[in-house]
Each structure stands twice: as C-alpha cells, then as structure tokens.
Amino acid sequence: KNEVEQSPQNLTAQEGEFITINCSYSVGISALHWLQQHPGGGIVSLFMLSSGKKKHGRLIATINIQEKHSSLHITASHPRDSAVYICASTGVRETSGSRLTFGEGTQLTVNP
Amino acid sequence: NAGVTQTPKFRVLKTGQSMTLLCAQDMNHEYMYWYRQDPGMGLRLIHYSVGEGTTAKGEVPDGYNVSRLKKQNFLLGLESAAPSQTSVYFCASSYSPTGAKYGYTFGSGTRLTVV
Numbered sequence: 001k002n003e004v005e006q007s008p009q010n011l012t013a014q015e016g017e018f019i020t021i022n023c024s025y026s027v028g029i030s031a032l033h034w035l036q037q038h039p040g041g042g043i044v045s046l047f048m049l050s051s052g053k054k055k056h057g058r059l060i061a062t063i064n065i066q067e068k069h070s071s072l073h074i075t076a077s078h079p080r081d082s083a084v085y086i087c088a089s090t091g092v093r094e095t096s097g098s099r100l101t102f103g104e105g106t107q108l109t110v111n112p
Numbered sequence: 113n114a115g116v117t118q119t120p121k122f123r124v125l126k127t128g129q130s131m132t133l134l135c136a137q138d139m140n141h142e143y144m145y146w147y148r149q150d151p152g153m154g155l156r157l158i159h160y161s162v163g164e165g166t167t168a169k170g171e172v173p174d175g176y177n178v179s180r181l182k183k184q185n186f187l188l189g190l191e192s193a194a195p196s197q198t199s200v201y202f203c204a205s206s207y208s209p210t211g212a213k214y215g216y217t218f219g220s221g222t223r224l225t226v227v
Contacts, residue, residue, distance in 0.1 A: 035218075043218035045216055086154070088154075100155075
C-alpha cells in the first residue's frame, strides 16, 4: 500500500519568500498530483507529474522517480498563496479505477 | 464554466436521517469519485464509478451507497446518518483512470454535520 507523506505540516512565511513543500511516497507510481485547497473552498488541481519538472506562473513542481520524492516550490510568495497544499499519487497498477492516495496536506500561511 | 458541481454545499442532519448528495459534471468524464475529508487525515475514497451504471467500493464505503444512472451524475446516499459521518465530502471526476490525461477535477465540497 502506498503511503504519501508531506512536510512540513504547517508553514508560515513572509511575503516574497521562496517556499518549498515536500512529498515522499513509498511505492512506484504512475503520476503525482499537487492540489490546492483554499479555506472553506474546493480543491484545485495544480500539477500532474510523472517525471521531471513543470512550471506554471510562480509555481514549480519537480519529481525524482528514483528517490520517490516530489517538491512544490512557490517563488515570490504572496498572501493569496495561503492555502492547504495536498500531494497525491496514483499507483502503477490502477486500471479499473483510480485510487489516489493523498498526503495530509501542508497548511501554508503567507503574511504581508 | 465546465466543471464539477456538488449540491448541497452545507447540510445539518439528525442522527438516523437520510440524505443524498448530488455530483454533476459536464466534461463527459467516465470516472467519478466520492471522497471524505476529516481533520488530520488525507482525503479518503468512499466509492467510485468507472462509467455509467457502474459503482465500486473505495477505502471507507460503510454507511454509504452510490448510484450512477447517468454518465454526468454520481449520487452519494446516507441511509441512516451517524455522527461519525460528519465530514466534508468532495466529488471528483477524471477522463482516465489514473488521471494521467487532464488530471482530476474536484467539486467545491459539501460540509455535512450529523447531530
């Protein structure tokens, strides 16, 4: 059974700081997802990775398949980035229906 | 806008009451999922569907039933609500089983309190 762990659980930063959230998983995966959840809000998919690196605006996601590790970076952080960031993986053998395995999330607070 | 719509957004139930949560998507996705989110735990899969007329159990199916009579709709039912079912419920859909194509789309959630 795949386990997904995120660190840190809570992160407070000052506006403008560079932020890194880490995610590790225990078994081989077909895809790694980064999700964002604002307080009281829905969940938005930020990235889906199977290898390498992806960038969208100030957000960068990387994955190292050999080390079973992914990172989400936020450059020039802003208070509107405050949210819970969730890492989730899809197993290699999922064919008849997906089983996303979720981390517990990282609560990010960016102060002005 | 295309996406996943959940209704209702909030609900308070008394123990033993029943209710149905509706999830609707307009992206022609085959795969649909119901999750619950509880403090200190990651999202957990309740039931899922791989197409119209199909349903399957997830990680925490007890106390819930589902139906997928139409491709665009996935209903989650609680026949006899219990306080342990107090949670935030999320519906999601995807084009492919692993989300490898176009990822997953989530609804805005339903906050359910059972008293």
